[in-house]
Amino acid sequence: MGLLAGRIAVMLALATMPVLPGVAQTVPGFRVDDPRHAQLRALDEKATTLFENDDFAQSMSQKTRDAWAALHDKAMKVRVGNLPHPLAGVGLIKLGSMDQIEGKNPSALTHVDKGLALIAPFRDTYPISWLEGMSVKGYVQSIIGDVTAGAETLAQASAYADGYFARVGPKALSEADYMLKSNIAFSHAQALSRLGRYGEAVDAQRASLEARTTSLGPNHPDTVAATYTYAQMLYRAARLVEAEKYARLAVNIATDHVDRKHPSYHRSLEMLGLLLARTGRRAESLDYMERSIAIKRETVGTKSLFYHFGLYNMAGVLLPMERYSDAEPLFLEAERGFRAIEGDNSPQGARALAFAAVASAASGRPEEVIERTRAAMDRVRTPTASDRDMGQRVYPLLVPALIATSQPGAARAAAADYLRETRQIDDAPAFALANAAMMAAWAQGDGAVAAARQMAGLLRESQSLDDDGDLNEDQRAALDTILKIAVQANDPALALDAMAILAGSRIAQANRLVAERLVADPALAARVRTLQDKLKALAKADSALLKALATDKDVDAARAARSAVEAIAEAERAAIARDYPRWIEARGGIRPDLATLRAGLAQDEALLAVMPAFDGVYLLAVDADGATVERTGLGRAAMVALVDRLRGTMTPGGFDRTAAHDLYAQIFTPTILARLGKAKALRIVPTGAFASLPFAMLPQRPVVTIDRDTPWLIRRFAIEVQPGFATGPAAPQRIAMRNQSFLGVGAPAPFAAGTRPAAPALLAANHYFRGGAADAAALSELPSLPGSLAELRAVADRFGSDRATLLVGAQASEAALRAQDLAPYSVILFATHGLVSGQMEGVTEPALVLSPPSPGTGDDGLLTASEVAAMRIGADWVILSACNTAAGDSAQAPAYSGLAQAFRYAGAGSLLVSHWPVRDDASAFVTLETVKAANRGTPRAVALQKAMLKLMRSGRADAAQPYIWAPFILIGR
Known part of the structure; x- marks a missing residue:
C-alpha cells in the first residue's frame, strides 16, 4: 500500500485502541476509565466513528474535523492535576493526521506538535496515540525538507515502539499495533535513505517488512509494498543481487495474489522497472514502467499522486538514455500534478522541475536552466524548510548555465553556496565534495584544472566499481565541466582523462555480458572483488582528504593516507591488467597516457576523438608533435540532431548533403585540421551518436551534386575507427607470412515462417528475444539475403577451393561453427543478419543470425557477443558483411554494439563491419579489394580507402552514392 493510503488504514484501525494493563502511568492516579471523564470518552467515540466511515469523503469531512476539534476543546477544560486531559492531545494528533493525509503539511506539523506536548505526560497511558503523533511529525519533517530532524523523531518513535512491544508481548498486540510500527519504520527508512545512511535504511525497512508481514501476512498488498520498498533500500546500499530478488518477489506475489486495481500491483511493476533501469537494463525496464503507468491511468486516474510519481519515475529512466525530448514533458506534467495536489511549494514538484532543467541543460538552453533551477530552489527554501538535496541537484546545472550566459558574479555566488552547503552535509560522498570544489574553482577562475583532475580521478574510480560502467546524469554533467575546463585551459591531457571515462563507459555497457562471462572464472572473480574492495577504501580516503581540505585540518596526513591506499589499488589494477587483459579491455580499458598515445601513432597518422558529453561535443586531435582540444x-x-538527420536520409536515393557538410565543418575546424596536419591516416574514437556516423562520407566542401569526384573525407584520410583509446601498434600484418585460408559463414536456412508482419527496417536485438531466449517467430520475419551466398562463394574462389571452407544453409549453425577449429583461418567472413542493441538488456545482446538449431542441442540460432568472446580466433580479418553490425539501434547506442568488439576479444586482428544493410555486390567488391590490398602489404586502413575509391569509380549502378560505398568501417586496436 502507498504511504498515504497506508496511513489512512492505520489511523482508522487505531482510533479505539484500548489501553493495555500493566502500562506505567506518568501522572499518578490517572485512569483512562475514570467515570468523571465519561463525556470526553463519548466525544472520542463519536469522532472515531466518523473517522472510521468506509466512505473516504465522509471520514475526511469537515464534520469529522469538527468532532476532533470538539474533543480537543472540551478536554482542554478538564484538568488532570494541573494538566489538560490527554484526550485534548489525541484530538489534535488526529487533526494533524487528517492534515497530513490531505497534504497540508505545515498545519499537520503544528497540530501534532501541540498534541504531542499535551499527551507527553501521559505517554505510557496512550502509547499508540503518542506513536501515531510521532509518526506524523517525523514524516512531515522529512517531507518539508528537515530530514535530519525527521529521522531523529522517527528514531525516537522506533525505539519507543521496540520497547513497548517487548514490554507487553505479542499476545497483547494487535494487527494495528504492528501496522503502526511498520509505518514508523518505513518513514524512518525513507529519511535515513535521503540522508545517505543506506545501511541503516536497509535495517529500518527490514523491520517495516517484518512488522507488516506479522500484521497482514506475506501475500497482502501492503506486504508487497513493503517488499518492493525493501528491494529499493537494498539497491541503494549496493546490495544489487538481493535487491533484484526482492523486487521480482514482489511482482510475483502481486501477480498471483493482488487485484490489478490495487496500488501495490502497479507499484511492484514500477519498482522492478526502476531497479532494472538502475542496473543498466533501461530498455527492459521501460516495459514495466509503461505497464505500470497504463494501470495507474485506468485505476487511480490522472489526478493521483501515484500517477504523477509514475510519470516522474519513467522520465527518470529516459534521462540517462539521452531521450531528453521524451523525458522533459513527463517531468513537466508530473510537476503540474504535484503542485495541483500538494500546493505550489510541493517539494516533489520542485524536484520534477529541477529534473526538467536537466533536459534544458542537455538541450543547450541555459536561460531555461536558470529559470527552472531557481524556481525549484525557491519552492523548497521556505522560512520553515531548507532542502540541501535540492541544492545538490540544481547547483551543478545552475553554475554552468550562469557562466554560459555571462553572469560570472552570480556563478561565483552560486558555486560558493554549493560548496558551503555540501561541506555541511553529514557523510557527504567524495563525488559531491569534489564536484562542489571543482565548480567553485571554475567560477572563481583559480585552481580549476587541479580540481577537475581530482574529479576525473574520482569518476575513473567510480567507473571501475560500477559493474556495468554506467554513468549517471550527475557524472556526465561533471565530465562535461571537466572538458569545458580543459578547453579553456587548452589542456589536452585533462581532456583525454575525461574522454577516456566517457569512452570506457560506452565500452563497458556494450560488453557487460562479455565481462560477466569472463569474470565467471573463479580466480578472476576473486581478483575483481579484491580490486573493488581496494577501490572502496580509496573512495573513503578521497572523501577524508576532501573533508580535510575543506576544513584545512590534518591535510598532510589525509593526503599521505590517500596516496598509500591509491598505490595499493593501482598495483592491484595493474596486476589484473597484466594477467587478464581481455577483462580490462571489456571493462573500458585502463587510463590512457597522452605521451604513450602519441608514441603509438604510425608515421603520417593522427588521432581524432569526437565525444558528446552532456551539453557539449568535444574534440581531441593528436599527432606526433602534440595535441589540441576544442568544443x-x-x-x-x-x-546529435544533425547526425540523426543525416542517418535518416541514408537511402539508395537520398543523402542530406547540407547536414553532412555541417557536421564536417563543426568537427574538422581550422584548428583541428591544423593539428592533423599532413597526416594521411586518421584513427577516430567516436562515442554516442557519433559511433553511428560513417566519417568517410563527410564532404570537405559544400556539395551540390554527387559524382565520382565528390570531395569526401575518405579522399583526405584513410580511416580506422576504435572504440577507445587503446595504445600500442595496430594489428600485425600476418596474412603474407602464412598460408592464407578462408572460412565463410552465412546464407543461413530461414526460421519457420510466422504470421507476423514484415520485419522492421531496423534490426534491434530486443525485438528478437522474448523472455530471455531467441524468438523463432520474430526471427522468421527477417528478409532473405539472396546475395549472401554469391558473396561468400566469390570470396572463397579468391582463396581457392583447397584453402576455403564454407558453412552455408543448414550448415551455418552454432553447432557446426563450434565444431570448427577457428585458429588456422586467416580470414573469416559472416554474411548474414546482424542484430544490434542500444541498451544491453539482460541476455538481449548483439548477435549474428545463424540457421535454426536442431532439437535438443540447447542452441537458439543466434551467435551472441558473449558467445563470440569465448571463442579462440586467430584470423587477421573478421568481416561482418551483415546488416547493422557497426552501431546500435539508437543514436546513443554503445560503441559498435559490442559484437565487433567481442571478435576482438576472441583474438581477431582487424574487423570490417557495416553501418547499415549493404548491397550484396558492393559488399563482395569492398571485401575482396580490401583483403587483396592488405595481402600485398598495404596498411589496412589504406586498403579499405582504396577499395571504397575504386568502387566509386567502378561504373557499377549508383556506386558513387554514399549509401553504397560508405557503410563500411575498419575497427582496429
Whole structure:
C-alpha cells in the first residue's frame, strides 16, 4: 500500500485502541476509565466513528474535523492535576493526521506538535496515540525538507515502539499495533535513505517488512509494498543481487495474489522497472514502467499522486538514455500534478522541475536552466524548510548555465553556496565534495584544472566499481565541466582523462555480458572483488582528504593516507591488467597516457576523438608533435540532431548533403585540421551518436551534386575507427607470412515462417528475444539475403577451393561453427543478419543470425557477443558483411554494439563491419579489394580507402552514392 493510503488504514484501525494493563502511568492516579471523564470518552467515540466511515469523503469531512476539534476543546477544560486531559492531545494528533493525509503539511506539523506536548505526560497511558503523533511529525519533517530532524523523531518513535512491544508481548498486540510500527519504520527508512545512511535504511525497512508481514501476512498488498520498498533500500546500499530478488518477489506475489486495481500491483511493476533501469537494463525496464503507468491511468486516474510519481519515475529512466525530448514533458506534467495536489511549494514538484532543467541543460538552453533551477530552489527554501538535496541537484546545472550566459558574479555566488552547503552535509560522498570544489574553482577562475583532475580521478574510480560502467546524469554533467575546463585551459591531457571515462563507459555497457562471462572464472572473480574492495577504501580516503581540505585540518596526513591506499589499488589494477587483459579491455580499458598515445601513432597518422558529453561535443586531435582540444560550435543536442538527420536520409536515393557538410565543418575546424596536419591516416574514437556516423562520407566542401569526384573525407584520410583509446601498434600484418585460408559463414536456412508482419527496417536485438531466449517467430520475419551466398562463394574462389571452407544453409549453425577449429583461418567472413542493441538488456545482446538449431542441442540460432568472446580466433580479418553490425539501434547506442568488439576479444586482428544493410555486390567488391590490398602489404586502413575509391569509380549502378560505398568501417586496436 502507498504511504498515504497506508496511513489512512492505520489511523482508522487505531482510533479505539484500548489501553493495555500493566502500562506505567506518568501522572499518578490517572485512569483512562475514570467515570468523571465519561463525556470526553463519548466525544472520542463519536469522532472515531466518523473517522472510521468506509466512505473516504465522509471520514475526511469537515464534520469529522469538527468532532476532533470538539474533543480537543472540551478536554482542554478538564484538568488532570494541573494538566489538560490527554484526550485534548489525541484530538489534535488526529487533526494533524487528517492534515497530513490531505497534504497540508505545515498545519499537520503544528497540530501534532501541540498534541504531542499535551499527551507527553501521559505517554505510557496512550502509547499508540503518542506513536501515531510521532509518526506524523517525523514524516512531515522529512517531507518539508528537515530530514535530519525527521529521522531523529522517527528514531525516537522506533525505539519507543521496540520497547513497548517487548514490554507487553505479542499476545497483547494487535494487527494495528504492528501496522503502526511498520509505518514508523518505513518513514524512518525513507529519511535515513535521503540522508545517505543506506545501511541503516536497509535495517529500518527490514523491520517495516517484518512488522507488516506479522500484521497482514506475506501475500497482502501492503506486504508487497513493503517488499518492493525493501528491494529499493537494498539497491541503494549496493546490495544489487538481493535487491533484484526482492523486487521480482514482489511482482510475483502481486501477480498471483493482488487485484490489478490495487496500488501495490502497479507499484511492484514500477519498482522492478526502476531497479532494472538502475542496473543498466533501461530498455527492459521501460516495459514495466509503461505497464505500470497504463494501470495507474485506468485505476487511480490522472489526478493521483501515484500517477504523477509514475510519470516522474519513467522520465527518470529516459534521462540517462539521452531521450531528453521524451523525458522533459513527463517531468513537466508530473510537476503540474504535484503542485495541483500538494500546493505550489510541493517539494516533489520542485524536484520534477529541477529534473526538467536537466533536459534544458542537455538541450543547450541555459536561460531555461536558470529559470527552472531557481524556481525549484525557491519552492523548497521556505522560512520553515531548507532542502540541501535540492541544492545538490540544481547547483551543478545552475553554475554552468550562469557562466554560459555571462553572469560570472552570480556563478561565483552560486558555486560558493554549493560548496558551503555540501561541506555541511553529514557523510557527504567524495563525488559531491569534489564536484562542489571543482565548480567553485571554475567560477572563481583559480585552481580549476587541479580540481577537475581530482574529479576525473574520482569518476575513473567510480567507473571501475560500477559493474556495468554506467554513468549517471550527475557524472556526465561533471565530465562535461571537466572538458569545458580543459578547453579553456587548452589542456589536452585533462581532456583525454575525461574522454577516456566517457569512452570506457560506452565500452563497458556494450560488453557487460562479455565481462560477466569472463569474470565467471573463479580466480578472476576473486581478483575483481579484491580490486573493488581496494577501490572502496580509496573512495573513503578521497572523501577524508576532501573533508580535510575543506576544513584545512590534518591535510598532510589525509593526503599521505590517500596516496598509500591509491598505490595499493593501482598495483592491484595493474596486476589484473597484466594477467587478464581481455577483462580490462571489456571493462573500458585502463587510463590512457597522452605521451604513450602519441608514441603509438604510425608515421603520417593522427588521432581524432569526437565525444558528446552532456551539453557539449568535444574534440581531441593528436599527432606526433602534440595535441589540441576544442568544443564544437553547436551543442550536443544540435549535433546529435544533425547526425540523426543525416542517418535518416541514408537511402539508395537520398543523402542530406547540407547536414553532412555541417557536421564536417563543426568537427574538422581550422584548428583541428591544423593539428592533423599532413597526416594521411586518421584513427577516430567516436562515442554516442557519433559511433553511428560513417566519417568517410563527410564532404570537405559544400556539395551540390554527387559524382565520382565528390570531395569526401575518405579522399583526405584513410580511416580506422576504435572504440577507445587503446595504445600500442595496430594489428600485425600476418596474412603474407602464412598460408592464407578462408572460412565463410552465412546464407543461413530461414526460421519457420510466422504470421507476423514484415520485419522492421531496423534490426534491434530486443525485438528478437522474448523472455530471455531467441524468438523463432520474430526471427522468421527477417528478409532473405539472396546475395549472401554469391558473396561468400566469390570470396572463397579468391582463396581457392583447397584453402576455403564454407558453412552455408543448414550448415551455418552454432553447432557446426563450434565444431570448427577457428585458429588456422586467416580470414573469416559472416554474411548474414546482424542484430544490434542500444541498451544491453539482460541476455538481449548483439548477435549474428545463424540457421535454426536442431532439437535438443540447447542452441537458439543466434551467435551472441558473449558467445563470440569465448571463442579462440586467430584470423587477421573478421568481416561482418551483415546488416547493422557497426552501431546500435539508437543514436546513443554503445560503441559498435559490442559484437565487433567481442571478435576482438576472441583474438581477431582487424574487423570490417557495416553501418547499415549493404548491397550484396558492393559488399563482395569492398571485401575482396580490401583483403587483396592488405595481402600485398598495404596498411589496412589504406586498403579499405582504396577499395571504397575504386568502387566509386567502378561504373557499377549508383556506386558513387554514399549509401553504397560508405557503410563500411575498419575497427582496429
